[in-house]
Amino acid sequence: MWQAFNLMLLVVVPVILLTLFFAWRYRAAGGKGAYRPDWDRSPIIEVTVWGIPIVMIGILATWVWDKTHALDPYKPLPGSEPLRIEAIALDWKWLFIYPDLNIATVNELAFPVGKPLSFRITSEVAMNSFMIPALGGQIYAMAGMETQLNLQADEIGTMQGRNMQFSGDGFAGQTFEALSMSQDDFDAWLSNVRQSNSHLDTASYADISKPSTDAPVRYFSTVPPDFFSKRVAHFMGMEHEHNPNVKAADQ
């Protein structure tokens, strides 16, 4: 970002300074500059003012092409096998499913430090945008559609994640804690989650789907197979359900 910023400062700062300088030097009351009222063209200046922006944008364009591909959020991160996480946006909370670990959580996302994370993201409600600012960029969460994001934490710590896309009354409080922890701590966290009495099923999903703000953290020790994919797919059917709150997990 700062490369692009500095490159543009090369043009922006002179423009601001020249504007102020010309305004002062050629002021009608007491300005000392020459006065050429009919001067309105100069091939050298014309070529320069078209040329400089073209060259600059040309440089930026190649840079954008490279960076957009290098930092594509869909691109798997190098390193060990990623931890797969499936995120579902609800009103106004996040459900995280760890399909390989067969657990799920609400509003708490834990992961081992240094481990690549591979997210599949969708929404059960309005459009949301999933983001953990300390780790990287955001990706929309949309009902009936699946988006992807790859992140990795390089340090141990607690970060805030949130929905960035306005989605209704509880939007302001739609945050969650992202906990980057050592492998040992993560294993302990995992066994803690597995001791939970709650299971993610039709009833508990209908329960957490009810709109609520500042929802407490919840743990589910089991998850039905393909839960995420079925939540994406059920919107593609033709059933006309208008109240998402009582919408049963139809399987």
Next chain:
Amino acid sequence: MTENASLLLGRLGLDALPFYSWVAFSGALVTLAGGVGFLVLVTWLGQWRALWTGWLTSVDHKRIGIMYIVLALVMLVRGFVDAIMMRLQQAMSYNREGYLPPEHFEQIFSSHGTIMIFFMAMPFMTGLLNYIIPLQIGARDVAFPVLNAISFWLTFAGAGLMLISLVIGKFSTAGWTGYPPYSGVEFTPGVGVDYWIWSILVSGVGTTMTGINFVVTILRKRAPGMLLMRMPLFTWTGLCSSILIIFAFPALTVSTTMLALDRTLGMHFFTNDGGGNVMNYMNLFWIWGHPEVYILILPAFGIFSEVVATFSSKRLFGYPSLVYATAVIAVLSFTVWLHHFFTMGAGANVNAIFGIATMVIAVPTGVKVFDWLFTMFRGRIRFEPPMLFTIGFMCLFVIGGMSGVLLAIPPINYSTHNTTFLVAHFHNMIIPGVLFGYLAGYMYWFPKAFGFQLDRVWGARSFWFWMIGFLLAFMPLYALGLMGMPRRLETYGNPEWQPLLIVAFVGACLILMGIISLVMQLWVSVKNRKALVDQTGDPWDGRTLEWSMPSPPPIWNFDNVPVVSSRDAFHEAKLSGIPLPAAEEDSPLSVPKNSVMGPCMGVAGMCIGFGAVWYIWWLAFAGLAIAVAAIIGRSFVQSTENDVSFKRGATTT
């Protein structure tokens, strides 16, 4: 969904009155008081007849232009009240509720954006186009004067619906972009989103007709010798803007109509289930929405071009470059809409291409800034208020351009999208870019319209308040965005944000002073109009044709339509001392007659909109019937013009 609707009043009931919060209730009272106060004032002054014949039924482009600008200034105040309320809320809502409940805060950010774009900026631009373009090209009126009045009245009807929503019912909570599925009936079942849809739908039809009107006017009504490459820059930018309107506004009409069909008739264009797809809306909306930005800013660029040449007492530098740059921007504006949703999960190739396309627009825009800079070079610069706004624009706009290029880089956009960085960016384009341009135009052409100048001191004060207020209000938002603060946040728990939000609130207060200064300027100038009177019709030593006639101009504009033989023809004529030659005209001079078509269509639009919002279907059909009857009735009117008898031969310089 209409099961609770009664035949007579639809879903309108007593619960529609704004007793749910004291803030909303006071807003409704102020709106009501304003409306009633206006009616009482006109009655008390006994001016109903004069208002009706002189203004409301007038089809004179100058009168219509002034009415547009009055509407824009009123809505500017209304939209600003929303803005400062949001700033106050965020300044105090660290770890607590603030004074606005979420639902009210959401209505406010939705109405702020809707008003500022559709009912402040658009009417302001259309008003300036209306007043100035026929004068600049040597025309006696626009191509379709009655259509012009209808356009105004449909815009007025849209704005009226907006204002009514403050008193009866609630406004949308879905933001000015109305993204589904949130804006669908599943998540927002009330009337709010319907108010939003119908107010922009009704005014959007008017805007589309304005676009058609001005393309035809500029292409067909120019004075002899006014070749395209001799047209003043404001006319050029008005032409490009009008062409953009014709191509872009149908996309808005279609997307909002489809959303209305989803909401009202239970269709599934943009719903989550039933085969709908929300991204179709995003694409359609921004195919209008991105060109819309240029529809607004190109005429502002035109105003800056006129102002910088006039107040530098110098020919505009690089006229062909400026024209080509305008045209290039107009074409490119249709190629970048996807940059509004880089984060939808498209592949790197798609995002990179749209990112680069966006940055390419910086090239012609940069060229324009340089051309204005070199217009000032070796000039004689007079610091009248319009020029102050122009210099302020040049300094601030390049900062907004820079943040725009940063946002256009997809990897950066992933982090800054939906944050206050984005909010700061587009306000950086719209306040110093669009609004400073329109205010410069307002102060520049005011003496043409009213025959006396606006007070300089209050004008300069207004500029400085706007300039410093803008910096204080929006520079903190850039920083907050980089710190990860989302837009549209009613409360927050991050203590680092609050100091910056308090600075932003102070900035909003300074902008309030800027608006008060505008009001003071108008008040003081009207009071001192005798001292500020301009007898010459050319108070700034202008260069273009509008300065060649008395101020205010006669209803037929030009006693003799001039023959133009160069760019800045009026300036050349003044230098040489030889008046512009008069064109030969074969038909007698006539002006279009007043018409009730405008008010009829306005009433029709209002009935259709209000009826559709509240499911009062008889009212909506009555509105439709009024519109059809008016069109049929109009086709029977035989005599549409009055001949004007006056002695020709007066010189035009």
